[in-house]
Amino acid sequence: MNPIRWDLGEGLIVRTYLAGDAQELFDLIDANRERLRPWMIWEPQTRSVADSLAFIQRSTSSATDMEGNGVWLDGVLIAGVGLGIDTMSNSGEIGYWIDGGHEGKGIVTRVCQRFFDFAFDELGLHRMELQAATDNARSRAIAERLGMTQEGVARDGIRVAAGYLDSVSYAILEDEWRARRVPA
C-alpha cells in the first residue's frame, strides 16, 4: 500500500515507518517491554534493531495491509498503529500501542479516528474491527470511545508470551461511523 502521512495538529504526525525509523522504534519498544508483554506477542519477538527493521520492511512491502505506522509528537515517536485489510470481506482491523509516558491523553483515540476516516472514505471499507484482550481495560476503553460495538469474545483468541487470552471483538460499520461524525 502507499505510505501515509497525516498532520493531526498540535505536533502530532502519523506516518508509515521508513527503514531509518528502526532504531527509534526498537528503543521505544525496549523502554516499554514490561507494559507491552502482557498483551503483545511481538514484544518478546523484538530483540534487536534488526527485528524492528525486518518488521518495517515486511509491513511496508505488503500489497494490502498497512501494519507499520508510527505516531510522532513534536518529532518524537510515541506510538504505533497497524491497519490490516481483509479484501475478501472488505473490512479492516486496527491495532495500537503507546508509550507509557503518553497514555491517558486521548492520542490513540484521535489517531484511530483518522484511520477510520481513511478506511471508510478513502479505502471504501465496509467495517472496521478491533480485538482487545478481555482484561486490557485501556484498550477496550478506546474501542468504546470510538463508538465500536462489542460483538463477542473469541476464547483464547490472542496468543501472548504467557499463553492465550480471551479476545473481545469490537466493530463499527461504515454507516455507523458516518452517523457519529455528523452532529445531531
Add this chain to the structure above:
Amino acid sequence: MRPDLRIELGGGAVLRPFTTDDAEALFRVIDANRTRLARWFHWVDDSTDASSQAAWMDSRSGDQRSLDANGIWVGDELAGGCDLVIAGTDDSGELGFWLDEAFVGRGLATRASQALINRCFESEGLHRVQLRAGVDNLRSRAVAKRLNMREEGVLRGAGKVGGGLYVDLVIYGQIVDEWRMTVRS
C-alpha cells in the same frame, strides 16, 4: 495448501487438495450451485470459468501452512470443498466448507471438518479453531453444533457474499482442550 494431504472420510469419500486437473470439475460444480452458494460466499462471483479456478488454486499454493483448497470427493465425483486456513501469530485456524446440493445431508461437511480439526490439533500445534457462518445459514450452523463448537458472538456485516451484499456472521470456536474432551467422549 498441502499437496500430499489425503484423508479417508468413510463411505468412499476422500478429502484431498485440488490440482489444476480438477479446475474444470470444480467450475462445473460451482456453476451448477451458483445461486445457492452466492448467498454465503462472495467468491462465487469470481468463478467465471475453469481457468479462474486454476488461477485460484495457483494462488493458494504459496501458503504451505494452511490445510486449504481441498475437495471432498465421493468416488470420482466432486461433492464440495473444505478448508482450514492458518494465518497470523495466534495459533488459530479458520474452518470453511461448501457442498454440491446433491451431496447435502450425508454428513460430508461434518466429517471433512472433523478430519481437518483433528489434524490441526494433533499435528499442526494449533490451539483454537473457529468457524464463521451466516446467521441464516442454518445448515452450516448445524455442522458447527455437531462439531461441538461453541457460539461466541455475532459479527455484524462481516461476511461479504455474492452481488456485493453483506451478511452477519455467527462466530463459533473450539479450543484444543475442548476438542480432547469431544474426541474422548
